Amino acid sequence: MTPEAIRALVGAGRIDRRVYTDPAIFALEIERIFARAWIYVGHDSQVPRPGDFFTTSVAARPVVMIRDDDGAIRVLRNRCGHRGAMVVTQRSGSARLLRCPYHGWTFRRDGALDAVPLADGYDGSGFDRCNPAYGMPKLARVANYRGFVFASLAADGPDLETFLGPARGSLDNMVERAPDGALEIAGGCFRAVQRNNWKIYLENLHDGVHAPVVHQASIEASRSAAARPDARPSFALDVVAANGAGYRTMGQLQVNCYPHGHSDMRGFRRTDADDPQFAAYVASLSARLGRERAAEVLADNRHNAMVYPSFSVHPAFQQLRVIIPQCVERTVIEVWCLRMKGAPPLLHRRTIAFANAVHSPASIVKVDDLEAYERVQNGLAHDAPAWVSAERGAAGDPAVAASALDERFIRNQYAAWNDYMAGAA
Amino acid sequence: MNDLRALEAFLHREAALLDDQRFEDWRDLLTGDATYWVPAAPDQPDPLDHVSLFYEDRTLLAMRIARLRHPQAHALAVPIRTSRIVGNVMAGAPLDGDVVVRSRFQIVERQGDRQRLFAGAYTHRLVPAPGGFAIRQKRVDLIDCDGLHEAIQIIL
Numbered sequence: 001m002t003p004e005a006i007r008a009l010v011g012a013g014r015i016d017r018r019v020y021t022d023p024a025i026f027a028l029e030i031e032r033i034f035a036r037a038w039i040y041v042g043h044d045s046q047v048p049r050p051g052d053f054f055t056t057s058v059a060a061r062p063v064v065m066i067r068d069d070d071g072a073i074r075v076l077r078n079r080c081g082h083r084g085a086m087v088v089t090q091r092s093g094s095a096r097l098l099r100c101p102y103h104g105w106t107f108r109r110d111g112a113l114d115a116v117p118l119a120d121g122y123d124g125s126g127f128d129r130c131n132p133a134y135g136m137p138k139l140a141r142v143a144n145y146r147g148f149v150f151a152s153l154a155a156d157g158p159d160l161e162t163f164l165g166p167a168r169g170s171l172d173n174m175v176e177r178a179p180d181g182a183l184e185i186a187g188g189c190f191r192a193v194q195r196n197n198w199k200i201y202l203e204n205l206h207d208g209v210h211a212p213v214v215h216q217a218s219i220e221a222s223r224s225a226a227a228r229p230d231a232r233p234s235f236a237l238d239v240v241a242a243n244g245a246g247y248r249t250m251g252q253l254q255v256n257c258y259p260h261g262h263s264d265m266r267g268f269r270r271t272d273a274d275d276p277q278f279a280a281y282v283a284s285l286s287a288r289l290g291r292e293r294a295a296e297v298l299a300d301n302r303h304n305a306m307v308y309p310s311f312s313v314h315p316a317f318q319q320l321r322v323i324i325p326q327c328v329e330r331t332v333i334e335v336w337c338l339r340m341k342g343a344p345p346l347l348h349r350r351t352i353a354f355a356n357a358v359h360s361p362a363s364i365v366k367v368d369d370l371e372a373y374e375r376v377q378n379g380l381a382h383d384a385p386a387w388v389s390a391e392r393g394a395a396g397d398p399a400v401a402a403s404a405l406d407e408r409f410i411r412n413q414y415a416a417w418n419d420y421m422a423g424a425a
Numbered sequence: 426m427n428d429l430r431a432l433e434a435f436l437h438r439e440a441a442l443l444d445d446q447r448f449e450d451w452r453d454l455l456t457g458d459a460t461y462w463v464p465a466a467p468d469q470p471d472p473l474d475h476v477s478l479f480y481e482d483r484t485l486l487a488m489r490i491a492r493l494r495h496p497q498a499h500a501l502a503v504p505i506r507t508s509r510i511v512g513n514v515m516a517g518a519p520l521d522g523d524v525v526v527r528s529r530f531q532i533v534e535r536q537g538d539r540q541r542l543f544a545g546a547y548t549h550r551l552v553p554a555p556g557g558f559a560i561r562q563k564r565v566d567l568i569d570c571d572g573l574h575e576a577i578q579i580i581l
Contacts, residue, residue, distance in 0.1 A: 188466050188476045193573045217498035221491035225484055230457070232484045240488065332573065337476060348474060355476045361574035362463070362478045364492045370576045371500035 001028070003422035010414045013391035013407065017380040020197040020388075026328035033309050033420040034059035037260070038143070038150040038163045040311035040322055041065050041075055043338070045147060045184035046092065051109060054092045057324060058139060058151050064088050064098070065149060068109040075142045075151040076111040081134035098136065111136040146175045147183055148311075158260075167262035170305030174315040176297045179284040179342030183318065186339035187352050192361045193332050196373035198309070198325040201333065202413060203390070204369065205306050206265040208250025208404025211243045214372050218364040219244035235273075235350060236357040240365055242269045253303070253404040261308030261416030263409040267301035271316040277346035284342060306409070308416055317354040318347075329377050335359040390414070432526045433514045435558050436549070440511045440530075443580055448490040451580070455483055456552060456559045463565040463581060478570065478577065489580070500576060503537040507579055511547065523561055524551040530565075534579060543581060544568050 001024075009016040009025075019025055039058045042065045046054045053066040055078060062078035064087070080087050080100035087100050087107065097106040097114055106114040113135040116122070128134065139151040143160035148171055150160050161168065175183055194201060204210065212219065222241040225231060245268050253266045272278060286294040302315045312321040318340060324332040337355050339348045358365045380388070393406025402408035442451040455461075462472050463479040472480040481489065492498050509532040517525035525548065532543040545567040551558035565581045 187474055188469075188571075190465060190476055190478075191571070191573045193575055195575075214499065217492045217495035218488075220497075221488045221495055224491045225488035228484070228487055230483065231487070232482065234482070234484050236481075236485055237488055335476075345474070352474060352476055356478075356480055360465075360476065360478050362577040364489055367500045367576040367578050368498065371502075 001025075006422040007418055010418055013394060013411050014387040014389060015414065016387050017383075017385075020200060020377065020380045021328060023328045026197075026325070028421060029417075030060050030325070033417065034325070035153040036157060036420060037309060038141075038152050038157075038160050038307075039309075040307065040320075041142075041149045041151050043147055043183070043185045043320075043336070044073060044144055044149055045182075047073060049094065051094045051096055052092075053088065053095060053098075055088050055090065056322075059153055060325075061153070062086055063139065063151070064136070065151075066098075066109050073142060073144060073149055074110055075139045075149070076107075076136040077139070079136065080105055080107075081113060081136065082116075087136060107136045111138050146171055150311075163260055164307065165260065165262065166256070166258045167264065167305055167307050170264050170302050170313055170315045173297060173300050173302060174313055174318060174338070176289070177285070177315070177318070178340035179281065179288055180340075181288065182341045183338040184341060185336055187337040187348065187355075189337075190335040190355065190359050190361065191332065192335075192359075192366075192370075193326070193330065194370055194373055195329060196331060196370075196377040197329055198323055198331040199413070199417075200373045200376050201323065201331055202306060202309070202312075203407075203410045204373070205304055205312060206255045206263060206404055206409045207407075208253060208268075209247070209392070210369075210372065211250070212246065214368050215240075215243040215365055217368065221364065236353050239269060239354055239357040243365065247405060250404040254401040255404055255406065255409050256401050257409050257412035259416075261413045262306055263308075263412060264305035265303045265404055265409075267303040267316055268404075269303070269316075271298070271301050273346070273350065275346055277344040281343050281347055306413075308413055314354070318351045319355055319359070321359075429514065429516060431557070432516060432524070432551075435551070436511045436514060436526070436528055436547070438557075439560070440509050444507050444509055446493075448493055448580065452483065452486055452490060454558075454560050455486070456561045457483065459483060459560055460562050461486060461565075461580070462562065463567065464570055466571050467566070469570075478567070478574070479565075479581075493578070500578060505579060506535045508533050517548070520550060522552075524553070524558065525549070526551060530581075532579070532581065541575075545570070545581075 009019050042054045047067040050067050050069050053064050055064050064076045064078045066074050068074050078086050078088055082105045085100055085102040087098050099106045104117050108114050113129050140155040141152040143150055145160055218240050222237050255265045257263045304312055304314050306312050310323050318338040320336050322334040337351050390407040390410040393408050396402055461481045465476050465478050469475055511528050511530045513529040515527050517527050528547045530547055534541050548564040550562040552561055
């Protein structure tokens, strides 16, 4: 496809349906977007000691994130330099050396080839143990922003901080909320598979218009459950009920759009709690940051933030979502919880309860979202009309933040998509 | 032996209520402090500090059932049918005076043209009640609890 043909797919808030359905465009996205951008790999707390590893993928390539002897985090191709076998199949673990289960080649924590059985058999061949291609090659770039580890398959491009730009604010806020100033992955993970193109999911992240329609049943169910004479106070129920905030509230929520397709949205859920443990949390945060700064950090209520194309966080409830496209109409989403170091147990329990309420594959909120995404995917399989609309809020002043009723963040994602796919990035 | 037969009969009745979509009657089997827990990890020790596919009390279950009954629950526009088998019923050691019973289950779920299978272990904590038992906790350990899941709308 020529750059002109690609740009023609996503003009002025109208998006050609093939962008969601054409396997050739999907393959191009993996190479031009996911293999170029900074992709979220994992959190450094998942590999605290040398030899600790965690496996995932970057741009459809299996990788191993591993802590090296010098404390640095490496991200290696999960592939043996001999016959190509995947070396590590466990999700996480710890190893002195990584050993291929096929012919026993071993690799150091920096991916270098360590030992080969019958090495003298390679005499007179092109085999070169110092050639990284015989090891587990490092990804071109790895960077750690306040615990969040990203990697890029591209040797050039903006550094991670430049790439993140103002989207750093949400990661900063999430870290600053921890009384000890640090987060750790804790409390497990949800893995959901969705029958939709990866972008359909991203295009719902700050969509305040869908909530009263898609979630009508769960919103009204939360109200009827709360009205029962035997009802007990429930944080999870409040989380579900908050989707019923209505267009007026959503219209007052700022959505900020940033370069490279990133964005964030203000929160619409109450983030504090009437609980002595929450008061103790605020006190310990104030002890570290000072009362004024602690109040600022807690008042900075962000519902979520998008780091295009692979990562989204809920800063106020300490969770993150990893977007892993599988094929043009199939996407895996992993949801991980973080624990704020130094916070009382209540805070992490709210994180867990929030995750259960909205991110579990059995969440009564999420199941209706998944239905909407799949219906979009199925609808776009038909050839007419040729495009879909993301035009709402087009008249808004670009110098002023959009609201959760605008689709400007979708257009912002496609500006980045265009740059990656048709050239500039 | 009579005890085991009584436990089996109770589990079969519970399974029938869920397959027959008599969700309110099923909820009436629960004690006031009951929990319905489906862990998201094998051997998950606790529901508070680790995510779960479900961890719900009577209030959250009332919310779930109200959605299942709601005409605008879009993901149920095509209705779901289930058929489940409960077996391998074994009495466990009593816990704080409660009866513990372990069993295995398989649930076939049908929605439109899609069919899938859930399988795993039930652990019921039961208290004697008029006419049989009441459920203090139902723990459901799916064999793919930590696997990739599509939407789960049924009560397991």
